[in-house]
Amino acid sequence: MSIHVRGISKAFGSFKALDNVSLDVPQGTLLALLGPSGSGKTTLLRIIAGLEWPDSGRIEEDGADITDRHARQREVGFVFQHYALFRHMSVFENIAFGLRVRKAPKQEIEAKVNELLHLVRLDGLGGRKPAQLSGGQRQRVALARALAIRPKILLLDEPFGALDAKVRVELRQWLRRLHDEIGMTSVFVTHDQEEAFELADEVVVMNHGKIEQRGTPDEVFEHPATPFVMDFLGNVNLFHGRVEKGQAFWHGIPIDYPDYPHAQARPARVYLRPHELDIARTNAHAPNGLVTDDSARNDPAGNGSLPASVLRIARSGAIVRISCRPDGAESELHVDLPADTARDLALQPGERVAITPRKVRVFLPDPEYVI
Numbered sequence: 001m002s003i004h005v006r007g008i009s010k011a012f013g014s015f016k017a018l019d020n021v022s023l024d025v026p027q028g029t030l031l032a033l034l035g036p037s038g039s040g041k042t043t044l045l046r047i048i049a050g051l052e053w054p055d056s057g058r059i060e061e062d063g064a065d066i067t068d069r070h071a072r073q074r075e076v077g078f079v080f081q082h083y084a085l086f087r088h089m090s091v092f093e094n095i096a097f098g099l100r101v102r103k104a105p106k107q108e109i110e111a112k113v114n115e116l117l118h119l120v121r122l123d124g125l126g127g128r129k130p131a132q133l134s135g136g137q138r139q140r141v142a143l144a145r146a147l148a149i150r151p152k153i154l155l156l157d158e159p160f161g162a163l164d165a166k167v168r169v170e171l172r173q174w175l176r177r178l179h180d181e182i183g184m185t186s187v188f189v190t191h192d193q194e195e196a197f198e199l200a201d202e203v204v205v206m207n208h209g210k211i212e213q214r215g216t217p218d219e220v221f222e223h224p225a226t227p228f229v230m231d232f233l234g235n236v237n238l239f240h241g242r243v244e245k246g247q248a249f250w251h252g253i254p255i256d257y258p259d260y261p262h263a264q265a266r267p268a269r270v271y272l273r274p275h276e277l278d279i280a281r282t283n284a285h286a287p288n289g290l291v292t293d294d295s296a297r298n299d300p301a302g303n304g305s306l307p308a309s310v311l312r313i314a315r316s317g318a319i320v321r322i323s324c325r326p327d328g329a330e331s332e333l334h335v336d337l338p339a340d341t342a343r344d345l346a347l348q349p350g351e352r353v354a355i356t357p358r359k360v361r362v363f364l365p366d367p368e369y370v371i
């Protein structure tokens with residue numbers, strides 16, 4: 001079953017949750033709606049499910065208009081963030097609930113529930129109550145309950161948001177394997193970019209009720225279409241520069257920028273990801289602060305190196321973040337290195353360094369351009 005969203009708008013009072021959103025979800029796709037709180041992603045999911053009604057626009061399944069159909073008529077399975085299990089019912093009865101509502105035969109219910117218990121790796125736990133399960137197990141029960149009615153579309157709203165970090169990683173890996181096994185068209189909402197990129201075939205980034213960008217995880221991460229997408233997808237260094245005559249300038253360092261060949265200078269925003277920067281110690285006593293580490297002379301981006309001073313060094317797991325102050329700048333510049341690389345470099349606060357970008361992205365305020 002494919003889903004087609006056509007010009008959907010939705011307002012709650014004066015707040016516009018969705019603004020003329022259109023989206024196609026091909027059959028068998030696992031698609032992530034990614035964005036901050038208030039971006040409209042959950043509202044869109046609920047409208048697809050039939051739990052909310054749009055002010056305008058329509059929803060189609062395989063070309064058929066289902067906008068006016070109630071949720072029960074849409075053959076959609078919905079998984080909520082906080083499980084929404086019936087506490088007084090056993091695991092078996094929770095999964096069987098939708099089938100009993102549809103008055104399925106007793107033998108069919110028993111066979112289907114046992115099949116689903118095996119599918120979600122909960123064999124032998126059908127007699128337990130939800131309170132006797134872990135968070136990850138409860139979310140798998142919620143997923144089995146959604147699958148019991150044989151939905152054509154599976155919708156998941158922040159399905160791992162209530163779980164701790166380790167369980168989230170394990171459960172999303174399991175869900176990806178499950179999706180590959182059953183091949184169902186699925187849409188899930190998340191604000192976690194790591195979760196979206198690990199699970200989804202395609203990612204839709206939303207902001208202020210509109211779609212900012214859609215593409216594969218690699219396309220969205222490597223080629224962000226707007227400053228918002230660039231900023232939202234992890235930590236970035238942002239600096240203000242200018243563009244003119246086919247070049248952008250960042251702290252005086254020229255960057256090839258063929259999208260703007262004009263002679264009139266314009267302000268621009270320069271984005272650098274911390275892990276896409278090289279850093280090397282310089283010799284403060286040599287003429288012009290000559291670089292003493294050969295790695296800083298390796299400049300694959302052709303952008304030159306920026307002199308700076310180390311402010312502080314902090315480790316977070318396998319990554320070490322080096323915070324620096326570029327010469328003549330008020331803002332800090334962050335460089336992320338693997339722990340082994342940082343240990344070998346052995347920088348100390350106060351040392352002089354040269355920072356070389358391997359990749360730079362430049363945006364103009366209006367219209368927006370990117371390299």
